[in-house]
Amino acid sequence: xxxxxxxxxxxxxxxxxxxxxxxxxxxxxxxxxxxxxxxxxxxxxxxxxxxxxxxxxxxxxxxxxxxxxxxxxxxxxxxxxxxxxxxxxxxxxxxxxxxxxxxxxxxxxxxxxxxxxxxxxxxxxxxxxxxxxxxxxxxxxxxxxxxxxxxxxxxxxxxxxxxxxxxxxxxxxxxxxxxxxxxxxxxxxxxxxxxxxxxxxxxxxxxxxxxxxxxxxxxxxxxxxxxxxxxxxxxxxxxxxxxxxxxxxxxxxxxxxxxxxxxxxxxxxxxxxxxxxxxxxxxxxxxxxxxxxxxxxxxxxxxxxxxxxxxxxxxxxxxxxxx
Ligand code: TXA
Ligand code: MG
Numbered sequence: 001x002x003x004x005x006x007x008x009x010x011x012x013x014x015x016x017x018x019x020x021x022x023x024x025x026x027x028x029x030x031x032x033x034x035x036x037x038x039x040x041x042x043x044x045x046x047x048x049x050x051x052x053x054x055x056x057x058x059x060x061x062x063x064x065x066x067x068x069x070x071x072x073x074x075x076x077x078x079x080x081x082x083x084x085x086x087x088x089x090x091x092x093x094x095x096x097x098x099x100x101x102x103x104x105x106x107x108x109x110x111x112x113x114x115x116x117x118x119x120x121x122x123x124x125x126x127x128x129x130x131x132x133x134x135x136x137x138x139x140x141x142x143x144x145x146x147x148x149x150x151x152x153x154x155x156x157x158x159x160x161x162x163x164x165x166x167x168x169x170x171x172x173x174x175x176x177x178x179x180x181x182x183x184x185x186x187x188x189x190x191x192x193x194x195x196x197x198x199x200x201x202x203x204x205x206x207x208x209x210x211x212x213x214x215x216x217x218x219x220x221x222x223x224x225x226x227x228x229x230x231x232x233x234x235x236x237x238x239x240x241x242x243x244x245x246x247x248x249x250x251x252x253x254x255x256x257x258x259x260x261x262x263x264x265x266x267x268x269x270x271x272x273x274x275x276x277x278x279x280x281x282x283x284x285x286x287x288x289x290x291x292x293x294x295x296x297x298x299x300x301x302x303x304x305x306x307x308x309x310x311x312x313x314x315x316x317x318x319x320x321x322x323x
Contacts, residue, residue: 003165016131026141028169029120034138042105054144059110062135070117089121091178091195124169175275193308227319231285235318239297247288270306
């Protein structure tokens with residue numbers, strides 16, 4: 001049984017108790033719902049991988065109520081402090097060397113000498129993290145490889161009965177996962193585009209590079225599978241036309257001819273498109289299958305600003321997948 005908890009004092013206290021005693025609690029953040037466990041408790045962390053049926057032990061992001069709590073476990077330099085000051089709480093994850101007193105389990109960190117830390121911009125999430133008093137490891141709260149959940153019902157669709165509780169704080173405002181920046185080297189490296197744009201990061205870290213900028217083979221974030229965020233129906237990108245047996249994920253003016261359309265943003269606003277992305281993929285997949293459609297066609301989305309994160313998630317959703 002999965003307990004549904006309301007995001008009030010009592011619900012937050014109950015959720016924190018479950019986390020502290022090794023249980024799994026899904027909770028809303030500004031990006032997507034996370035599946036949380038005490039990051040210092042390897043048995044609890046192992047339960048995350050089991051519930052998600054994640055094939056490999058990818059490193060997880062640990063969540064904290066504030067920067068001071070995060071920097072007990074991760075070694076922060078000047079760049080990390082500047083980024084925290086500008087973007088936390090918010091959709092930025094920093095990969096930093098483990099601090100001497102780091103209590104994050106090797107399983108949560110996948111045995112790496114670094115840890116990924118973030119302070120989410122959600123009052124409920126931060127109240128939960130403060131009440132739990134431990135680093136909380138949390139990948140997106142969906143079965144491995146599927147579309148990330150931006151509402152509590154999406155979490156229950158995939159994980160009902162497999163997790164102890166869900167703390168419902170309503171829909172997620174940003175809708176795509178956090179931007180991940182690796183600060184373990186001489187230059188910051190963007191590992192995953194996300195809710196904080198590269199343009200905004202450059203204002204604080206002008207020397208930030210993406211893995212594609214450098215010829216040396218810097219690893220992208222470990223465990224980032226090329227097929228991910230995948231609906232059941234095939235996804236076709238950059239559609240210039242749409243067939244009568246295709247669902248349409250539109251952006252701006254809709255292509256004519258589809259029997260089923262979800263518009264990410266009629267007014268071509270990237271913030272609105274990011275917030276509606278995962279709900280749209282879920283809707284078109286479910287309703288499209290019910291109506292016997294054969295694919296989801298996706299209209300082009302600009303690549304600047306939040307468009308980089310949207311494009312990254314869509315290209316993974318379109319990747320051929322082993323199923
Ligand atoms: O917005 C988000 O970041 C959401 C919410 C719940 O906070 N969480 C999330 O977690 O997207 P997840 O597990 O889907 O993504 C974590 C990714 C891993 O796939 C891995 O690539 C990267 O973070 N990561 C974690 N630790 C790392 C490390 N030490 N070095 C490099 N990358 C790391
Ligand atoms: Mg995920």
